Amino acid sequence: MSHSNRPLRSVLYLPASNPRALVKARSLDVDAIIFDLEDAVAPDEKAGARDTLAQALSEGGYGARLKIVRVNALDTPWGVADSKAATDMGADAVLLPKVDGPEHLEALAALTGDLPLWAMMETPLGMLNAAAIASHERCAGLVMGTNDLAKDMGTRFRSDRLPMMAGLGLCLLAAKAHGVAIVDGVYNAFKDDEGLKAECDQGRDMGFDGKTLIHPAQIAIANAAFAPTEEEVELAKRQIDAYEAALAEGQAVAVVDSRIVENLHVATARETLAKRDAIATLNAR
Numbered sequence: 001m002s003h004s005n006r007p008l009r010s011v012l013y014l015p016a017s018n019p020r021a022l023v024k025a026r027s028l029d030v031d032a033i034i035f036d037l038e039d040a041v042a043p044d045e046k047a048g049a050r051d052t053l054a055q056a057l058s059e060g061g062y063g064a065r066l067k068i069v070r071v072n073a074l075d076t077p078w079g080v081a082d083s084k085a086a087t088d089m090g091a092d093a094v095l096l097p098k099v100d101g102p103e104h105l106e107a108l109a110a111l112t113g114d115l116p117l118w119a120m121m122e123t124p125l126g127m128l129n130a131a132a133i134a135s136h137e138r139c140a141g142l143v144m145g146t147n148d149l150a151k152d153m154g155t156r157f158r159s160d161r162l163p164m165m166a167g168l169g170l171c172l173l174a175a176k177a178h179g180v181a182i183v184d185g186v187y188n189a190f191k192d193d194e195g196l197k198a199e200c201d202q203g204r205d206m207g208f209d210g211k212t213l214i215h216p217a218q219i220a221i222a223n224a225a226f227a228p229t230e231e232e233v234e235l236a237k238r239q240i241d242a243y244e245a246a247l248a249e250g251q252a253v254a255v256v257d258s259r260i261v262e263n264l265h266v267a268t269a270r271e272t273l274a275k276r277d278a279i280a281t282l283n284a285r
């Protein structure tokens with residue numbers, strides 16, 4: 001499954017220094033795992049976490065889940081060693097934190113062979129340079145870092161995320177313009193299912209591919225929120241059928257449920273069915 005069509009509904013951060021979590025993740029219903037060497041790992045544990053992670057990945061067992069390694073920034077004592085090690089771990093991608101511009105990805109690219117690169121979007125400069133970052137030839141995905149962004153912007157956390165909207169929007173536009181994946185930031189209150197669901201629904205409405213998560217209890221809510229609903233699938237099928245019938249009669253517009261259906265709506269309907277199929281394929285592995 002290529003980066004362009006694989007499901008990314010649930011993307012779980014996993015502290016690479018936590019052996020129990022490394023085992024647990026092999027049985028979790030997540031689409032992707034971010035094995036974290038950065039903020040979830042204490043400075044004294046950084047080198048050991050790198051070795052623990054290499055061992056866990058060499059043992060395998062993570063199935064079809066996308067395996068992303070988040071390294072430390074390259075201007076830290078650990079970033080270069082993390083990045084070189086990540087290329088030998090059998091990871092699917094490397095994620096660089098605090099990317100301010102494409103030059104940060106360029107520096108990472110020099111250390112990571114052919115591995116696809118993902119960028120943490122979590123600084124004010126990163127927001128302003130989002131299009132240039134997403135256009136980097138090795139960039140495969142963007143991950144919103146809303147905790148760091150809130151810190152740098154001095155914003156308060158609000159349930160409507162109004163202070164975040166400019167940054168979220170710029171990054172979404174950049175990802176869509178350059179055809180790379182984009183996943184939303186974490187919801188810190190991992191026991192608040194209602195709040196998580198509301199934020200997942202908001203992220204889905206905005207066009208994110210999925211949500212980053214910090215705890216297994218958050219997975220089912222994200223998987224449901226970012227998958228097409230039965231109603232969406234059923235409507236997509238009816239739109240396609242109606243449009244094809246209209247075309248056969250020499251018309252370019254069909255009507256379904258008192259709404260017009262044109263070729264662009266049919267393209268969205270086909271994407272809905274393709275996403276449903278991709279999720280089914282992933283679940284079958």
Ligand SMILES: CC(C)(COP(=O)(O)OP(=O)(O)OC[C@H]1O[C@@H](n2cnc3c(N)ncnc32)[C@H](O)[C@@H]1OP(=O)(O)O)[C@@H](O)C(=O)NCCC(=O)NCCSC(=O)C[C@H](O)C(=O)O
Binds near residue numbers: 147190
């Ligand atoms: C938040 C936690 C510290 C809670 O951990 P814990 O107390 O162990 O939770 P539980 O006892 O409820 O755990 C139940 C079982 O699930 C496993 N577990 C817990 N978390 C994970 C996980 N993330 N991945 C895999 N497995 C996990 C436990 O080991 C238990 O297993 P078992 O006993 O075998 O049943 C903890 O959840 C945690 O550390 N979460 C991750 C925190 C993290 O990664 N933070 C950094 C990323 S967030 C960020 O930086 C975003 C961005 O950069 C930004 O700026 O916004």
Ligand SMILES: [Mg+2]
Binds near residue numbers: 148
């Ligand atoms: Mg961060």
